[in-house]
Amino acid sequence: MAAFSISSATICRTTSSSSSSLSLSSKQFVLPMRCFPQRPYRSRFPKIVAFTSNDIKVGSNIEVDGAPWKVIEFLHVKPGKGAAFVRTKMRNYVTGNTVEKTFRAGSSIDEANVYKEIKQYTYKDGAQFVFMDLNTYEEIRLNESDVGDRTKWLKEGMDCNLLFWNGKIIDFELPITVKLTVVDVDPGLKGDTAQDFLTFIVSLLLLWECLVFPLQYWSSGSKPATLDTGAVVNVPLFVNVGDEILVDTRTGEYMSRA
Numbered sequence: 001m002a003a004f005s006i007s008s009a010t011i012c013r014t015t016s017s018s019s020s021s022l023s024l025s026s027k028q029f030v031l032p033m034r035c036f037p038q039r040p041y042r043s044r045f046p047k048i049v050a051f052t053s054n055d056i057k058v059g060s061n062i063e064v065d066g067a068p069w070k071v072i073e074f075l076h077v078k079p080g081k082g083a084a085f086v087r088t089k090m091r092n093y094v095t096g097n098t099v100e101k102t103f104r105a106g107s108s109i110d111e112a113n114v115y116k117e118i119k120q121y122t123y124k125d126g127a128q129f130v131f132m133d134l135n136t137y138e139e140i141r142l143n144e145s146d147v148g149d150r151t152k153w154l155k156e157g158m159d160c161n162l163l164f165w166n167g168k169i170i171d172f173e174l175p176i177t178v179k180l181t182v183v184d185v186d187p188g189l190k191g192d193t194a195q196d197f198l199t200f201i202v203s204l205l206l207l208w209e210c211l212v213f214p215l216q217y218w219s220s221g222s223k224p225a226t227l228d229t230g231a232v233v234n235v236p237l238f239v240n241v242g243d244e245i246l247v248d249t250r251t252g253e254y255m256s257r258a
Contacts, residue, residue, distance in 0.1 A: 051111040053086045053103035061112040064101070068093045068112040068165045076105070093163065093170040114170070116161040121154055129154065131162065131172075142172065152231035153178050153249045174249045179258045182235070182243045184226040222254075 056062070060071040073089040084105035091098045093114070103109065119131035119140060128141040129151070140162065146169075147154065153174050154160075161173040222234040225245075233247055235254045244258035 051109050053105055053107050053109055056086055056088060056103070056109070061114040062090070063110040063112040064090075067095075068114055068170060070114075072098070078105075093165065112165060114163055114165045116163055116173070118159050119162045119172075121156060121158045121160055123156060131160065140169065142169070146172070150174055150249070152229050153180075153247070155180065155229055176249060177246050177255065178249055179244055179246055180227040180229055180231070182225045182239060182241055182245060183228050185235070185239065185241055186223045186225070 051062075054076075056071055056074050058071055058074065060074075062069050062071065069090040069092055071088050071090055075087045076084065077087055078084040086103045086105060087100070088103065089098065089100050093112075117133070120134055122130050122132045122139075124130065125141070127144050129144075129147055131140045131142065132138070133140070144151070155178065158175065158178065160175070162169055163171040163173065221237045223237055223239075224232050225235040225239060226232050227245075227247070231247070231252070233245075233252060233254050235245060239245060239254075239257065246255040246258050247253065248255055
């Protein structure tokens with residue numbers, strides 16, 4: 001038979017064959033824990049960085065006096081005396097006016113939320129140019145005053161960027177390079193000899209130059225050409241009617257044959 005003896009500090013158990021003792025300490029028992037390095041707290045929200053005049057660059061969209069502007073030119077100026085400043089040249093998206101404005105260096109500026117969407121020019125309806133969203137098939141119309149002289153590069157089926165601000169269309173951008181077809185060219189070497197003797201002499205001189213310096217003449221000479229959109233550009237002498245050419249819409253200059 002086993003006998004148990006209990007005290008406040010020790011419990012002893014004895015048996016006939018063997019004896020064992022189990023000691024329970026009154027001290028607090030603490031389990032060992034593994035320590036991990038503390039991780040920095042990360043917010044679930046992105047950090048918002050204020051836009052200042054020091055961030056201005058060409059192409060920046062800023063909001064001044066409640067209107068969207070595009071920075072065309074800028075210059076950071078740090079005079080020997082006085083505070084630094086940023087001199088800019090800006091174009092108003094809505095009115096098209098261009099102004100010069102100076103900002104104090106480091107001053108806060110409202111950044112205009114201008115975004116682009118690709119739309120395809122489909123056709124002209126009277127005095128309006130119709131663009132279509134190829135995903136929703138929604139039509140957007142621009143007036144001739146909105147397009148301006150850029151209509152001479154606009155061709156049906158061309159993808160353009162429409163610029164939006166506060167839910168309104170404020171501008172549109174043509175592709176930098178467009179492919180157009182030559183529909184008419186100035187003969188260049190032909191002159192009306194019957195009516196103008198001077199023209200005949202000039203034509204002979206040009207022909208002589210062509211024969212003596214053929215490579216230099218054909219590479220450096222140019223002639224006006226009318227394109228299928230109505231635009232007129234200067235093209236090399238080897239370009240003929242029916243040729244497709246590439247034109248830079250920013251400068252209106254011939255680039256190469258397509």
